[in-house]
Amino acid sequence: MHQKLLNTNNPSMAVEVSGLVKHFGDNRAVDGIDLKIPTGTIYGVLGPNGAGKTTAIRILSTLMKPDKGSAEIFGHDIIKEAQIVRQLIGLTGQYASVDEKLSANENLYIFSRLLGLSRSDARRKTAELLEEFGLSEAATRPLAKFSGGMRRRLDLAASLISKPPLIFLDEPTTGLDPRTRIQMWNTIRSLVSDGSTVILTTQYLDEADQLADRIAVIDRGKVIAHGTPSQLKASIGAATLELKLNDKSEYENAKQVIQSLLLVEGHFSSEGILTAPLSDPELITDVLLALRNRNIQLSEVSVKTPTLDEVFMAITGHETDKNDVESNLSIATNNN
Amino acid sequence: MKHSNDISQSALLNQTGIKQTIRQSLIMAYRGLLKVRRTPEQLIDVTLQPILFTLMFGYLFGGAISGNVHNYLPLLIPGILVQSILTGAVTIGVQLREDMEKGVFDRYKSMPIARIAPLAGALLADTIRYALVTILTFATGYIMGYRPETGFPGILLVSVLVIAFAWCVSWIFALAGVVGRSAAGVQGISMMILFPLTFLSNAYVPVETLPSVLKWFAKINPVSHLVSAIREIINHGVITQDFWLSVIGGLVILCIFAPLTVRAYRNKA
Numbered sequence: 001m002h003q004k005l006l007n008t009n010n011p012s013m014a015v016e017v018s019g020l021v022k023h024f025g026d027n028r029a030v031d032g033i034d035l036k037i038p039t040g041t042i043y044g045v046l047g048p049n050g051a052g053k054t055t056a057i058r059i060l061s062t063l064m065k066p067d068k069g070s071a072e073i074f075g076h077d078i079i080k081e082a083q084i085v086r087q088l089i090g091l092t093g094q095y096a097s098v099d100e101k102l103s104a105n106e107n108l109y110i111f112s113r114l115l116g117l118s119r120s121d122a123r124r125k126t127a128e129l130l131e132e133f134g135l136s137e138a139a140t141r142p143l144a145k146f147s148g149g150m151r152r153r154l155d156l157a158a159s160l161i162s163k164p165p166l167i168f169l170d171e172p173t174t175g176l177d178p179r180t181r182i183q184m185w186n187t188i189r190s191l192v193s194d195g196s197t198v199i200l201t202t203q204y205l206d207e208a209d210q211l212a213d214r215i216a217v218i219d220r221g222k223v224i225a226h227g228t229p230s231q232l233k234a235s236i237g238a239a240t241l242e243l244k245l246n247d248k249s250e251y252e253n254a255k256q257v258i259q260s261l262l263l264v265e266g267h268f269s270s271e272g273i274l275t276a277p278l279s280d281p282e283l284i285t286d287v288l289l290a291l292r293n294r295n296i297q298l299s300e301v302s303v304k305t306p307t308l309d310e311v312f313m314a315i316t317g318h319e320t321d322k323n324d325v326e327s328n329l330s331i332a333t334n335n336n
Numbered sequence: 337m338k339h340s341n342d343i344s345q346s347a348l349l350n351q352t353g354i355k356q357t358i359r360q361s362l363i364m365a366y367r368g369l370l371k372v373r374r375t376p377e378q379l380i381d382v383t384l385q386p387i388l389f390t391l392m393f394g395y396l397f398g399g400a401i402s403g404n405v406h407n408y409l410p411l412l413i414p415g416i417l418v419q420s421i422l423t424g425a426v427t428i429g430v431q432l433r434e435d436m437e438k439g440v441f442d443r444y445k446s447m448p449i450a451r452i453a454p455l456a457g458a459l460l461a462d463t464i465r466y467a468l469v470t471i472l473t474f475a476t477g478y479i480m481g482y483r484p485e486t487g488f489p490g491i492l493l494v495s496v497l498v499i500a501f502a503w504c505v506s507w508i509f510a511l512a513g514v515v516g517r518s519a520a521g522v523q524g525i526s527m528m529i530l531f532p533l534t535f536l537s538n539a540y541v542p543v544e545t546l547p548s549v550l551k552w553f554a555k556i557n558p559v560s561h562l563v564s565a566i567r568e569i570i571n572h573g574v575i576t577q578d579f580w581l582s583v584i585g586g587l588v589i590l591c592i593f594a595p596l597t598v599r600a601y602r603n604k605a
Contacts, residue, residue: 061446076348084348086448097439101371110370113363114449116356142374158443 014039014166014197015060019069022055029055030066031221037199037214039074039165042192044212045201046312052221053201054094057170060199061091073166090159094170097155098143104130104154105139108161115162129157133187149180156187167191169200173207185211205309217315225315232311241278241287244300248272257290278303357450364457372464382424382465386473390416393540394480401541409482414494414566415539417473418559421498422534424465425506426526429513432458433522436514436604452598455514459506466499484570494566497582501562504586507593514600539563558585 015037022030030052037043045053058064060071062082071078073085091097098107108129112122130136133153138146146154152172159167169188173181188211192198202208208215209229216226225232241262245254251274258266258276262283266276278284284303291298306314352360372378394412398405432455435441444454474482474491484490509526516522536553537560543551554560562582568574 063442063445081350083350083352083448086446087348089446091443091446093439093442095439097441097443099367099371099440100438101374102367106367106370110363110367111443111447113366114360114444114447114453 012038013072013074014041015043015071015073015199017056017060017069017071020056020059020066020071021068022052022059022064022066028221030059032069033218033221033223035216035223035226037197039197040192040195041213042188042198042200042211044208044215045199045218046205046208046212046215047201047203047218049203051218053203053218054170055221056218057091057168057199057201061089061168062086063091087162088164088166090162090164090167092152092155092159092167092169092172094174098151098158100143103140103142104135104146104150107143107154108158111158112161117161125161129160133157147180149176149183152176152180152184153187156184160191164196166197166199169198171201171203173202173204181207205307205312209307217312219315225311233306239278239281240304240306241276241284242300242302242304243274243291243298244272245274246297246299250296253294254291254296257287257294257296261286261290273300352448352450357453360449360453361456361460364453365460365463366457368458368461369464372461378427379465379468381427382420382469383472385423386416386420386469387476389420390473390476390480397540406481409477409480410484410567410571411542412540413473413477413482413484414563414570415537417470417494417498417566418501418537418563419534419539420469420473421466421502422505422530422559424469425462425502426509426523426530427465428459428462428506429509429511429516429522429526430519432510432513433516433519451602452594455510455597455601459503459510462506463499463503466502467495470495470498486570486573490570490573494569497569497579498562498566501558501582501586504590504593507590507597511593511597511600514597514604533557533559537563558582558589561585 013036015035017033017035020030020033021028033052033056035043045056047053055064059066060073060078062078062085065079073088076084076088078085098104099110102110105126108126109122112125113119117125127136130139133156135150135154135157138150143151143154156169156172172188173184176184185207188198188200200208200211212229214226214228215232216223217232218224241258243254245251251268254274255266258264258274262276262278264277266274268274281303288298288301390413393416394405394408398408398412402408402411435458441454508529509522512522512525512529516525532553536550537557538554539559543554543560546554558581561578562585564578565576565582568576568578
């Protein structure tokens with residue numbers, strides 16, 4: 001156990017970041033990030049493509065030096081004590097960081113040996129991890145024949161050899177099919193139940209919602225919001241009432257009903273759905289009764305709690321639009 | 337699944353000791369050898385070149401330079417050996433550039449291992465390429481009728497010398513590989529270094545025949561000293577000043593370029 005480590009330093013914080021800045025030319029990829037990540041949690045870093053997530057992870061995992069600011073991993077400075085930090089972290093990169101020319105078996109064996117395991121321990125550890133990640137059968141096959149999911153699993157297995165107390169997962173499910181994605185989620189959850197701290201970056205809002213205890217929303221190199229998933233959802237209001245009418249000509253009437261009962265203005269969405277914020281779920285009965293009384297027929301009714309997508313839109317004021325992706329692709333190229 | 341966080345080391349150190357550094361470099365060399373086993377075609381250059389060059393240069397220049405092929409071989413074989421082995425060393429830069437573009441180098445960098453280990457390991461693994469060049473050059477020479485004066489012990493000594501020298505020089509190409517932007521660019525730069533270094537020497541022709549500027553360069557070129565040292569050992573059984581000059585030359589190159597390469601590697605994002 002890294003008991004000694006935790007005693008001499010702040011035991012409750014796995015990561016403390018203050019004022020982190022990294023430029024690529026004019027581009028402020030990371031523009032003053034502050035973070036405090038408690039030990040033993042899954043911390044989600046959420047943002048569109050190129051928001052600065054990967055750059056932040058690369059800095060925290062000692063692959064890149066920041067221009068300004070500081071960061072500590074379990075109380076150890078990422079620049080002055082880089083080699084100590086490297087003993088405390090496991091990195092699973094956005095692009096699987098394993099050796100394409102070697103087999104899964106050889107990959108894990110070499111990483112184990114590099115981490116100081118003896119020949120026999122390295123062989124045992126390799127077999128153990130291959131078994132655990134369901135790769136035993138493919139162990140000696142060249143990686144070129146691996147599926148994306150198998151590659152990610154091998155990559156994650158390689159990060160766990162030294163059982164590091166802090167694991168970085170940079171977009172661990174990007175490009176995976178839904179089934180493999182859920183498998184990956186289960187693996188990530190089990191890491192935390194064993195006491196590790198996980199920092200997970202994702203552009204999938206449902207992924208952060210599913211996995212993370214706390215979330216930081218990052219956009220254009222800045223943390224624009226942070227909190228638990230439910231706090232973030234609550235911050236943009238309770239629920240939304242959605243109505244779809246049989247007869248489109250009735251929409252104005254329906255809108256009047258909503259105006260008089262919910263005291264808010266309804267909106268027509270492009271799909272022909274009438275939406276309105278719903279502060280008190282009790283009121284929905286009144287709305288439906290009033291519609292029946294006016295003989296306005298409904299084809300669909302639903303009440304939705306906000307998704308993180310809506311949270312993101314509400315906070316950033318813009319969608320994760322094409323411009324962003326493009327301008328950020330150039331950051332990604334610079335990074336890599 | 338069981339992942340209790342037992343950091344097994346007794347204390348966390350911010351430095352990697354020399355013993356660990358050597359151990360990690362050897363493990364990385366093992367990785368290099370595994371890759372050669374997977375893709376043996378990467379040995380094609382060091383297999384064909386010594387055979388082809390020895391035959392070609394021998395029959396092409398033998399008559400003109402030494403009267404006949406047989407008399408040219410004692411002059412030619414050491415030259416071909418050095419030329420081929422240094423050409424074999426060039427690929428390290430391209431290999432490193434290609435490797436570093438892949439994700440696996442991110443993992444090495446994020447691991448608590450000596451920064452020099454992935455580089456030194458790749459260079460050490462190339463020893464197999466140098467050994468192949470040495471064996472094939474002498475074998476081709478033997479078939480063409482070359483019988484070195486000093487026999488096997490002499491061949492063994494020059495093999496060790498030339499491989500060690502190549503290992504030192506390969507740090508120049510490793511630096512090109514680490515700082516270069518693309519594999520093709522690295523290849524180009526490396527060739528620009530290689531050709532003057534090997535051809536502007538006494539490897540193929542007697543230095544006396546060269547114009548004065550070239551003569552001056554050929555005489556200070558460490559490659560010339562290496563070629564002379566090899567000729568004197570295997571043809572006359574003597575270790576001369578050239579031997580020591582090439583040893584010193586190699587060490588100087590190593591002491592300049594190994595730290596430069598590691599620093600460039602450390603700073604490269």
